[in-house]
Every structure is written in structure tokens, then in C-alpha cells.
Amino acid sequence: DTALKTANSGYLTRRLVDVSQDCVILEEDCGTLDGIEMTALIESGEIIEPLGDRILGRVLLDDVIDPDAENKILIPAGKLINEHERDIIQKSRIENVRIRSALTCMTETGVCRSCYGRDLCHGGLVNLGEAVGVIAAQSIGEPGTQLTMRTFHIGGTASRLAEQNKWEASFSGILRFSELKEVKNREGNFTILGRRGEAIIVEGDKTVPATKLVDLANERERERRPLPMGATLLKSEGEFVEQGSLIAEWDPFSIPIITDATGIVHFQDISEGETFKEQVDEVSGVSRKVIHESQSMDQRPTIAIHNSKKKTIIRENNTPTEFALPIKSELMVEDGLEVHAGDVLAKIPRELARNKDITGGLPRVAELFEARVPKDQAIITEIDGIVEFDTDVKKKQRIRIRPEDGKGDSKEYLIPRGRHITVHMGEYVRAGDPLIDGSPNPHDILAVKGSKDLQKYLVDEVQQVYRLQGVGINDKHIEVIVRQMLRRAYVEDPGDSTLLVGQEIARTEMNHINREMVAEGLRPVRSKPKLLGITKASLSTDSFIS
Known part of the structure; x- marks a missing residue:
């Protein structure tokens, strides 16, 4: 295995050198006005790499202005960030900085000194004529021998995330929500419906009355967490939270399907033997109703919520309150039962939602650099709009995305049956959001979101593989290679x-x-x-x- 690994890693290095060999430092300054935005690297609420460390050795694109003092320039544009400047940025409450990058350099064949920044050999600005392409290829290929070869089951960050079932504040401050879609449940708490919601704790103290909204742009973030679907919020917006207090909790083992309307449950295409079977748990003796694939093509197990006149309730955005049940989901309600908004209709086990092996190590790095289409690729939407399910076509499910304002054409996507669909009827999605589980296809990201987002995706994904193995590579090496790919x-x-x-x-x-x-x-x-x-x-x- 080790011999194979060395050969494979050597081959990756060779391909990288081949593509980047003509990337040389050719001029002082290309004069571009473009760059990339850098923020601190945060994974599941913890800062992995602070902003200062990420921009060390880069040249600033814009002036860095002190957020606390109006018009006070901390570091002027065009300055190389050394350790001294890094400490200034760490001490101030700056959250993002725009820097020059090889990705946006305008030099025709090669890169200019300002866009590359510091040469990592001697710590000064890079010299003219330095073969940065070859250096980049070697820097990425050399730790390749330390990466694993095989696909390993998820370990590390992803499994930690799965075991979490609550979020306690790491800092005290004022709670803010971003893009949250919630509904009031029976207990009077809020249950989260969307998948884009984030909770943010900003600096503040008890003395500010909750009604007085501060200027949001000037608030300093202490912590930001995505909130999973089905989480119950125990605190409200604008409330002061103490460090360690519980903000939200959720079921770590399943993803719930939650109703956003109060009414009566009506089953469609849900019948025992046809689309679900009862399974008795041997340990507890509890019977569960689990949806399975039906033999006939035209059956789609769905729960609709009816009003008192036995008509399906229509939402504000003109979609019916219907919930499609994926295969292996477990029913939590009976036909004809009265439900309240925020009640759980069915649960999808998280194993199902996360049963993909993460291709780790060298094969993943090679897959990214070769821009291959991933094995189980996620289908991403090309437009913003509302999700609607349509009739199935030849063993495939049809999802239509309809623009919210009704202007422009709808887009249709065919999804193989049995794949776990991550969106619900009536949900609002943005261009680039995945409709099913899986890794996105880099070519799709380029087509839908443009080259800036693709560059960020490639750099972040490659870094993630190396970080899992505890290898640090400077971003600029990966940027040089990605520049050559585009x-x-x-x-x-x-x-x-x-x-x-x-x-x-x-x-x-x-x-x-x-x-x-x-x-x-x-x-x-x-x-x-x-x-x-x-x-x-x-x-x-x-x-x-x-």
C-alpha cells in the first residue's frame, strides 16, 4: 500500500508540475482592481484558522479601516502583510479583508509580484523570475505521501457534528438570527423549518433593551452557528444570552419532516404492504411504520394537511402543504389526526441522509484537480425559486423550480428514485443550492455561480483533505494550480x-x-x-x- 501510495503521489506531483510549469513571476504589478475576500475559517462554530494567519504574506487590495474609529486607516492598500500587520488585524475586530491573489492576477502568462505576495522561502516579497508554478506543484505533491489512499468512513468533524444535539452559547451576548424560517409549536417555542437559518451571537450587554435594535452593520460577531432543520429554539431574537446557556436543541439521529400548517393529516398513496411496512423493534417492542419503494411507478407516498373542508391548505407562495416521504422514512402520525404547526410528521434516519463514504486523501485531491464528475453528484438548482414536485417520469422524480415573482421560466430536474431529496414542497431555494445529497459537480458550480465561487470551492475542498491529515499548505499554492485550470x-x-x-x-x-x-x-x-x-x-x- 505504501509503495502504491508513493507512486500515486509522485504521479500527482508530476501532473501538477506539468500544468503549472509556465507560471512564473513576470512583472512588478499587474494593476488589477480585483482580488478575493478572506474571512476566518470556521467549522461548526469553532475558529480553525483566524483571519490574520490566512492573509499573512499577502498584499492588501483595499485599505483596512478601523471599525471602531471612523476613517482611521490601520493598514494602507498595497501593503504586504507581515507578522506586525497580522497582529494589528487580530487585535481589531475586522472580519473580512480583500487581498490580491494569483486567481485574479491580470499578468498574461504568469503572475505578478503583488498578486503572489511573500515568497515562503525567505519571507520577503517574491523575486522576479521565481518559478512559483513548480514550487506550488511540489508543495501540494510532497505531503501527498502522508495522505491516506483508501476511502475511509467519516471521522473527525463530520461525526462530531452528528453527535451534537444541542447548542450552548460559547460567549455571552445578544442573539440574532439570519434567514430563519420558523413556526410556533404547541409549547409556544419556535421550531425551525428552513435549512439556511443561522444563529449569531453579537457583542452586547444586558443594559441594551431588547426592543432597541442596534445598527446591525456595526455589531461584532462572537459566534455563528447553522441551525439544523427541526431544531427547537429556546431563546428569542434580541435576547441577551449568558455563556453556556442553551439556545437550541434537536434530535441528532434523524431529520424531521415538520408541518408548517395546523390541520388534519391526509395520507396519499400510503398503504400497508404497498408503500410502507410495519417493523417491530425487538428490543423495545414498539412498532414503526417505515416507507419502502413501491412496485408500481405511479405511487408517491405523500402527507397532505387538510383544512376543515377536506381541502389541502395552500401556502402564501401558492404551493399546497404536501410533504413527500422519502424511502426509509418513518411515519409519526396517523391518517385523520389533527396536527399543530411545528409537529413532526415523519423522520428520516440520519444514516440514510449521510451514508456516503467520504472519498478522502489522495483520490479526493486527484478528483478535484482533475475536475472529474463525482460518483454520486448532487444536482444543484440553476435559478432562485419555489420547489414544486411534479409527476414522475420513467423511474425518475421530477422537481420543478418556479421563480417566486412568476417572471422567467421554470426549471425542471429529473432525480433518480431512491436518492434522498433534501428540499421540500414550497421551500424557497437559491441558485446553487443542492436538491439531493452528494458532492456538487465543479462544472455545475462554474456554470451556476461563476468562477469566483468555483475557485473558492476548489481551494477549500483541497485544504479540507489536507487539514484532516494535519498537513498545512499555504492557500496560494492551490490558487496557482486552480488559476491554471481556468x-x-x-x-x-x-x-x-x-x-x-x-x-x-x-x-x-x-x-x-x-x-x-x-x-x-x-x-x-x-x-x-x-x-x-x-x-x-x-x-x-x-x-x-x-
Whole structure:
């Protein structure tokens, strides 16, 4: 296994060198006005890497302004961040900083000194002519031998998250919520319905009355946590919470399906033997009703909530209150039962929602750099809108996303049966949200959210693999490689040039053509970035050897 690992890791290094060898420091400053935004790295509420450490050795894009004193510039733009500047940023309450990056550098073939920043060999600004591409490839490939080869079952952060069943405040402060969708349950507490809600604790003390809303932009965040669906909130917005007090709790072993309306349960296509079977738990003797796949294609187990006139209740956004039940979910209500908003209709065991092995180690790094389509890829939505379920087509479930304002076309997605769908009827989703479990396809991220989001995704995912093994790699190495993967583009509209629609062309060449076109007053070329894996990218370089 070790011998194989060394060979595999060596091969990865070789491919990385092949793609990035022509990336050299060519000029002082490319003069770009673009950069990337950096924040502290937070995983499940804990700060893993503070902001100062992430931007050490980078050049600032904008002035860093002291949030406590108006118009006081702490560090001017264009300054290289050394240990001294890092400490200034750590002590102030700055949350995000924009820095220059190899990803946004405008130098034609290569990178400029300002966008690369500090050379990690000697701690000063990088020298002209330094072969940063090869250094990046070696820095990523060298720890490859320390990564594991096989797929391992989830360990570390993901399983820690699963065992948590409550959230206690790590700091005292004032509670704020962001994008929370909640409903008042029988006990008078709030139950969370959406999957995007976050709770934030901001600095503050008891003396501020809860009614007086402070200017949110000036509040300093102490802690931020995503709240899972079905969590019960025990505190309300604007309330002062003490350190260690309980804010929310949830069931760690299952994902609940919760009704947002009060009414009478009505089963559709739910019948014993056909779509569910009773299973008796041998230990406790309790019988559970578990949904299973039906033999006939046209049955879709659904719970609808009816009003007193036996009509399905319609929500404000014009969707019926219906809840599709995935396979293996467990029924918690009976037909004809009266339910209150916030009641649990069914539970999906978390094992089902999380039964994917995480491809870890080298294979995952190679998969990301080769821009392969993942094995069980998540389908992501291309537009913002409301989720609606449609009739099934040939063993596949149809999900339609309808724009909220009714302007524009709806989008349809076909989902293989048996895959766990993570959205519900009537839920509002944003472009780029996954509809089913799985890893997103990098090409989809590029098409839907653009190259900035894709770059962030690739850098973060690669870093995550190395972090699990306790290896620290500077972000800029991965950025250099990702830059090389995105250096070609498709022609969408050739304008007045001689190019063809769909032709693949280097971005630098296209910028060159566009500058000439604009100078002559002609229509420039419109293009779309194209993502190439490292093997493809190194073969498509314009050198005579490849």
C-alpha cells in the first residue's frame, strides 16, 4: 500500500508540475482592481484558522479601516502583510479583508509580484523570475505521501457534528438570527423549518433593551452557528444570552419532516404492504411504520394537511402543504389526526441522509484537480425559486423550480428514485443550492455561480483533505494550480472577430483580441470560462511540445 501510495503521489506531483510549469513571476504589478475576500475559517462554530494567519504574506487590495474609529486607516492598500500587520488585524475586530491573489492576477502568462505576495522561502516579497508554478506543484505533491489512499468512513468533524444535539452559547451576548424560517409549536417555542437559518451571537450587554435594535452593520460577531432543520429554539431574537446557556436543541439521529400548517393529516398513496411496512423493534417492542419503494411507478407516498373542508391548505407562495416521504422514512402520525404547526410528521434516519463514504486523501485531491464528475453528484438548482414536485417520469422524480415573482421560466430536474431529496414542497431555494445529497459537480458550480465561487470551492475542498491529515499548505499554492485550470474559455458570441461560436481559446489571447476590437470600435467577444482538469489543461497549452 505504501509503495502504491508513493507512486500515486509522485504521479500527482508530476501532473501538477506539468500544468503549472509556465507560471512564473513576470512583472512588478499587474494593476488589477480585483482580488478575493478572506474571512476566518470556521467549522461548526469553532475558529480553525483566524483571519490574520490566512492573509499573512499577502498584499492588501483595499485599505483596512478601523471599525471602531471612523476613517482611521490601520493598514494602507498595497501593503504586504507581515507578522506586525497580522497582529494589528487580530487585535481589531475586522472580519473580512480583500487581498490580491494569483486567481485574479491580470499578468498574461504568469503572475505578478503583488498578486503572489511573500515568497515562503525567505519571507520577503517574491523575486522576479521565481518559478512559483513548480514550487506550488511540489508543495501540494510532497505531503501527498502522508495522505491516506483508501476511502475511509467519516471521522473527525463530520461525526462530531452528528453527535451534537444541542447548542450552548460559547460567549455571552445578544442573539440574532439570519434567514430563519420558523413556526410556533404547541409549547409556544419556535421550531425551525428552513435549512439556511443561522444563529449569531453579537457583542452586547444586558443594559441594551431588547426592543432597541442596534445598527446591525456595526455589531461584532462572537459566534455563528447553522441551525439544523427541526431544531427547537429556546431563546428569542434580541435576547441577551449568558455563556453556556442553551439556545437550541434537536434530535441528532434523524431529520424531521415538520408541518408548517395546523390541520388534519391526509395520507396519499400510503398503504400497508404497498408503500410502507410495519417493523417491530425487538428490543423495545414498539412498532414503526417505515416507507419502502413501491412496485408500481405511479405511487408517491405523500402527507397532505387538510383544512376543515377536506381541502389541502395552500401556502402564501401558492404551493399546497404536501410533504413527500422519502424511502426509509418513518411515519409519526396517523391518517385523520389533527396536527399543530411545528409537529413532526415523519423522520428520516440520519444514516440514510449521510451514508456516503467520504472519498478522502489522495483520490479526493486527484478528483478535484482533475475536475472529474463525482460518483454520486448532487444536482444543484440553476435559478432562485419555489420547489414544486411534479409527476414522475420513467423511474425518475421530477422537481420543478418556479421563480417566486412568476417572471422567467421554470426549471425542471429529473432525480433518480431512491436518492434522498433534501428540499421540500414550497421551500424557497437559491441558485446553487443542492436538491439531493452528494458532492456538487465543479462544472455545475462554474456554470451556476461563476468562477469566483468555483475557485473558492476548489481551494477549500483541497485544504479540507489536507487539514484532516494535519498537513498545512499555504492557500496560494492551490490558487496557482486552480488559476491554471481556468485559463481557457468558450466563445459564446464572437462579436466582430473571426472566432467561431463554441471555440476554445486561451483567456489571455481573448483579452488581447478584445482590446484590439474595442480600440477599433468593434463588438468584443463574449465568452464563458471553461474548467479543465490538470491533465487536460497541460495538454491544451499553446506550447509546441504539448
